[in-house]
Amino acid sequence: MKACVIVFPASNCDRDMKVALERSLGSPVDMVWHRETDLSGYDLVTIPGGFSYGDYLRCGAMAARSPIMAEVVKHAQRGAPVLGICNGFQVLCESGLLPGVLMRNAHLKFICKDVSLKVENANTIFTSGYSSGEVVTYPVAHHDGNYFTDAETLKAIEGNGQVAFRYVNNPNGSINDIAGVLNKAGNVLGMMPHPERLVDPLLGGIDGKPMFDGLVKSLAA
Amino acid sequence: MKAKVHVTLKNGVLDPQGKAIEHTLGSLGFKGVKQARQGKFIELDLAETDADKARAQVDEMCKKLLANTVIENYTIDIEG
Amino acid sequence: MKAKVHVTLKNGVLDPQGKAIEHTLGSLGFKGVKQARQGKFIELDLAETDADKARAQVDEMCKKLLANTVIENYTIDIEG
Amino acid sequence: MSAITPEIVAEHGLSEDEYKMVLEIMGREPNINELGIFSVMWSEHCSYKSSKKWLKTLPTKAPWVICGPGENAGIIDIGDDDAIIFKMESHNHPSYIEPYQGAATGVGGIMRDVFTMGARPIANLNALRFGVPEHPKTRHLVHGVVEGIGGYGNCMGVPTVGGEVEFDASYDGNILVNAMCVGLADAKNIFYCAAAGIGNPVVYVGSKTGRDGIHGATMASTEFTADTEEKRPTVQVGDPFTEKLLLEACLELMQTDAIVAIQDMGAAGLTSSSFEMASSGGVGIDMNLDNVPQREENMTPYEMMLSESQERMLMVLKPGKEEMAKAIFEKWELDFSIIGTITNTGRMRLFHGGEVVADLPINPLAQASPEYDRPYVPTPKRAPLAPGDVKAPADCMATIKALVSSPNGCSKRWVWEQYDHMVMGDTTGLGRPGGDAAMVRIHGSQKAIAMSSDVTPRYVFADPVEGGRQAVAETYRNISATGALPMAITDNMNFGNPQRPEIMGQFVGAVQGIGEACIALDYPVVSGNVSLYNETNGQGILPTPTIGGVGVIQDVSKAVGMGFVAQGEAIVLIGA
Numbered sequence: 001m002k003a004c005v006i007v008f009p010a011s012n013c014d015r016d017m018k019v020a021l022e023r024s025l026g027s028p029v030d031m032v033w034h035r036e037t038d039l040s041g042y043d044l045v046t047i048p049g050g051f052s053y054g055d056y057l058r059c060g061a062m063a064a065r066s067p068i069m070a071e072v073v074k075h076a077q078r079g080a081p082v083l084g085i086c087n088g089f090q091v092l093c094e095s096g097l098l099p100g101v102l103m104r105n106a107h108l109k110f111i112c113k114d115v116s117l118k119v120e121n122a123n124t125i126f127t128s129g130y131s132s133g134e135v136v137t138y139p140v141a142h143h144d145g146n147y148f149t150d151a152e153t154l155k156a157i158e159g160n161g162q163v164a165f166r167y168v169n170n171p172n173g174s175i176n177d178i179a180g181v182l183n184k185a186g187n188v189l190g191m192m193p194h195p196e197r198l199v200d201p202l203l204g205g206i207d208g209k210p211m212f213d214g215l216v217k218s219l220a221a
Numbered sequence: 222m223k224a225k226v227h228v229t230l231k232n233g234v235l236d237p238q239g240k241a242i243e244h245t246l247g248s249l250g251f252k253g254v255k256q257a258r259q260g261k262f263i264e265l266d267l268a269e270t271d272a273d274k275a276r277a278q279v280d281e282m283c284k285k286l287l288a289n290t291v292i293e294n295y296t297i298d299i300e301g
Numbered sequence: 302m303k304a305k306v307h308v309t310l311k312n313g314v315l316d317p318q319g320k321a322i323e324h325t326l327g328s329l330g331f332k333g334v335k336q337a338r339q340g341k342f343i344e345l346d347l348a349e350t351d352a353d354k355a356r357a358q359v360d361e362m363c364k365k366l367l368a369n370t371v372i373e374n375y376t377i378d379i380e381g
Numbered sequence: 382m383s384a385i386t387p388e389i390v391a392e393h394g395l396s397e398d399e400y401k402m403v404l405e406i407m408g409r410e411p412n413i414n415e416l417g418i419f420s421v422m423w424s425e426h427c428s429y430k431s432s433k434k435w436l437k438t439l440p441t442k443a444p445w446v447i448c449g450p451g452e453n454a455g456i457i458d459i460g461d462d463d464a465i466i467f468k469m470e471s472h473n474h475p476s477y478i479e480p481y482q483g484a485a486t487g488v489g490g491i492m493r494d495v496f497t498m499g500a501r502p503i504a505n506l507n508a509l510r511f512g513v514p515e516h517p518k519t520r521h522l523v524h525g526v527v528e529g530i531g532g533y534g535n536c537m538g539v540p541t542v543g544g545e546v547e548f549d550a551s552y553d554g555n556i557l558v559n560a561m562c563v564g565l566a567d568a569k570n571i572f573y574c575a576a577a578g579i580g581n582p583v584v585y586v587g588s589k590t591g592r593d594g595i596h597g598a599t600m601a602s603t604e605f606t607a608d609t610e611e612k613r614p615t616v617q618v619g620d621p622f623t624e625k626l627l628l629e630a631c632l633e634l635m636q637t638d639a640i641v642a643i644q645d646m647g648a649a650g651l652t653s654s655s656f657e658m659a660s661s662g663g664v665g666i667d668m669n670l671d672n673v674p675q676r677e678e679n680m681t682p683y684e685m686m687l688s689e690s691q692e693r694m695l696m697v698l699k700p701g702k703e704e705m706a707k708a709i710f711e712k713w714e715l716d717f718s719i720i721g722t723i724t725n726t727g728r729m730r731l732f733h734g735g736e737v738v739a740d741l742p743i744n745p746l747a748q749a750s751p752e753y754d755r756p757y758v759p760t761p762k763r764a765p766l767a768p769g770d771v772k773a774p775a776d777c778m779a780t781i782k783a784l785v786s787s788p789n790g791c792s793k794r795w796v797w798e799q800y801d802h803m804v805m806g807d808t809t810g811l812g813r814p815g816g817d818a819a820m821v822r823i824h825g826s827q828k829a830i831a832m833s834s835d836v837t838p839r840y841v842f843a844d845p846v847e848g849g850r851q852a853v854a855e856t857y858r859n860i861s862a863t864g865a866l867p868m869a870i871t872d873n874m875n876f877g878n879p880q881r882p883e884i885m886g887q888f889v890g891a892v893q894g895i896g897e898a899c900i901a902l903d904y905p906v907v908s909g910n911v912s913l914y915n916e917t918n919g920q921g922i923l924p925t926p927t928i929g930g931v932g933v934i935q936d937v938s939k940a941v942g943m944g945f946v947a948q949g950e951a952i953v954l955i956g957a
């Protein structure tokens with residue numbers, strides 16, 4: 001399996017993502033600069049956290065319009081997996097690959113801490129390392145993680161099993177406590193919490209590791 | 222020409238910043254603020270000299286970048 | 302009454318957001334955007350019914366909270 | 382151009398004697414550009430004129446010290462060709478005027494000091510002091526400062542892992558914002574500021590220059606009227622996005638052999654960076670200000686030389702490397718402009734519109750900056766309290782509750798949860814904020830560094846020598862409590878007006894105490910910063926020499942945290 005991490009100006013969890021993926025994959029993961037225009041060699045495309053374009057205007061808005069995103073959209077339309085974490089989630093929403101938007105946290109403050117998450121749907125290529133209903137600990141670190149959609153969309157994503165993760169104690173005001181969301185086809189996942197930050201016992205836990213292990217296994221199958 | 226663009230949240234969309242303003246104004250002792258909503262105000266300085274063309278251009282810019290039309294409305298004023 | 306407040310950066314103050322917008326518009330193929338500046342637009346819904354009093358109140362709010370007068374200017378419009 | 386009147390000289394903060402020195406060095410009356418350059422180069426901030434004499438007494442050497450004070454930051458060797466580059470710096474006054482931007486640009490500035498030497502920043506710390514919580518300005522200041530530090534550091538993707546927050550009435554009108562940055566470099570690939578190579582190009586990179594933070598001479602230049610404030614913002618706005626690009630572009634260029642010397646444009650921007658580079662290298666520079674990337678129209682040479690616009694760097698390249706370097710900066714979408722040439726004249730010559738607008742001798746100006754031996758009175762020793770004078774609390778539980786819920790004693794979680802303290806994936810679980818010292822792993826290894834910033838200003842106030850010692854010892858204890866070996870410190874001396882002998886006495890005492898502790902602990906000072914005149918209406922702050930310590934642990938899996946881990950374990954008290 002071949003995976004890559006897309007790098008926008010001021011992405012800053014790009015290395016974290018690469019390290020976590022390589023740990024589970026056992027082979028090198030490429031970094032792809034946002035001006036490149038070819039993703040055909042990759043099975044898995046990931047969009048890391050950070051502050052692409054300084055989070056100016058709207059988080060993820062400018063990154064969503066860069067050349068590489070047209071390729072990410074094509075990749076997703078082929079049914080291939082795309083994972084966006086934190087800023088990556090914001091970029092995926094802005095690009096239209098995922099429903100909804102991420103607004104300023106309800107208490108307006110940046111928040112960085114471990115939170116408990118409930119795995120809502122373990123029947124996806126991203127979450128197969130967990131069981132549905134399992135509660136895991138992931139760190140969050142964001143200013144704009146307050147997920148919002150209109151009522152109709154919300155009903156649809158809830159009905160289709162598109163909610164992948166839910167906060168146990170909502171840290172940011174997200175509607176229905178949604179922490180991670182899938183597209184309808186289930187091959188695109190965006191989430192605010194950072195599984196890639198908890199893949200090494202030294203860093204405080206390994207609850208994020210099953211996500212990458214599971215992903216590698218599903219894609220190998 | 223100059224274009225002034227207002228980008229505001231659609232009705233019904235939660236506005237955390239507006240809520241916080243309401244709240245803080247209240248605690249600063251300002252009574253009677255029934256609602257606050259925060260939007261963006263973007264001023265563009267354009268090379269274009271024809272008002273209609275400028276407006277069409279800015280409309281494109283709003284759709285492509287300046288506003289997220291899922292949650293936001295925008296208005297454009299063109300000035301000489 | 303309704304108050305519309307525009308908060309903009311003073312002229313010489315660096316506007317990183319405006320700069321980034323300018324840049325991205327350029328790379329999206331919009332030529333001729335000489336400058337972009339981003340400010341805030343705040344709409345307040347007030348219980349006050351007297352326009353002058355409303356204006357005075359909002360002016361206070363701007364000084365105390367809505368604008369940072371070290372780097373920002375503000376204007377107030379009061380509507381019926 | 383108007384002749385230089387005594388008023389103009391005074392506006393530039395130069396004393397009569399200092400101006401006499403200026404005339405002597407120049408051999409003629411300076412023009413306004415030259416005067417402006419003297420004024421910033423000889424400011425307390427750039428010249429350390431009140432503190433130099435005492436700072437020289439600090440121990441700065443050890444076998445593991447690669448570079449002590451004098452460069453942008455200090456450097457220690459932690460083995461395996463890993464060098465740790467770190468420094469602390471204050472941004473007190475700007476943060477009081479505009480807390481968000483003041484604190485943000487403080488963080489941006491200290492990070493540039495570290496990456497300009499070739500290090501990737503891997504940890505930030507911040508030591509904050511505010512007035513009492515009840516003071517009407519405190520809430521606003523705390524909110525803005527914390528948000529500004531987070532805003533900048535989070536966007537840069539550098540974890541903010543530690544610091545201090547303290548409240549005391551002496552900071553009501555004068556808060557302290559001290560930011561520390563720790564970076565990791567390849568010990569074989571470190572960059573210094575000494576310019577060299579006659580004919581080599583001098584290159585400007587980063588953001589454009591605006592009229593930010595230009596002081597003085599408001600009357601001297603006629604075009605400024607009522608809208609001066611509008612034109613010359615006293616507060617700089619930080620642009621962390623651009624700084625992140627600047628960091629990546631600089632580190633990318635540093636992987637090549639193109640750079641001869643590099644210096645960030647901090648306080649006094651283009652002036653101090655160009656003079657320091659030329660002076661350290663013993664060369665001259667011809668600079669063409671027409672080539673300086675400008676944000677505003679019609680900027681004058683005076684404005685360009687004194688601007689404090691952020692996110693800019695100056696470097697000297699090897700000949701023939703310009704195109705390659707330019708391509709890197711263009712990839713990162715940053716300005717790149719050749720603005721000068723190294724000469725053998727020993728002079729700084731500035732050109733603008735085809736004319737020479739300043740012509741100054743470099744060494745006399747940079748090295749002959751005034752140095753004062755300010756009068757001081759040592760702080761009188763106080764008699765120790767008799768134990769009987771301190772009453773035992775009637776209710777221990779109530780006292781404990783009062784202590785742990787007091788603003789200074791309570792958990793600072795509400796602060797550090799607003800900072801991304803885990804980004805980069807090397808902050809260890811035990812080394813997250815909240816413990817004794819922060820711990821960040823050296824990427825890809827088992828090694829980690831431990832960091833802590835400490836000072837107890839009321840101790841320093843009561844007894845500057847003891848208080849200085851204590852601050853050093855506290856960082857040492859915090860670092861060693863994790864299992865790491867403390868290696869070196871940076872200091873940030875925040876004091877009141879040095880022209881008052883009792884304040885100068887506090888300074889002298891604290892420096893003495895810090896020096897003694899460093900010698901006793903084999904724990905040298907490798908960098909630092911001095912912030913004087915921290916007072917309002919004659920009321921000085923508590924003397925606050927913040928110490929930032931760095932240590933190393935070879936195997937981070939052996940590090941210890943401060944939490945009790947199991948029931949039934951013995952609790953042992955050690956030490957005096």
Ligand SMILES: Nc1ncnc2c1ncn2[C@@H]1O[C@H](COP(=O)(O)OP(=O)(O)O)[C@@H](O)[C@H]1O
Binds near residue numbers: 508543814
């Ligand atoms: N401004 C701050 N930024 C980041 N971390 C902080 C800040 N203030 C305090 N902390 C963290 O909170 C913990 C407790 O701080 P402090 O009370 O100063 O500790 P101690 O007195 O034990 O050295 C430390 O881990 C410290 O790094």
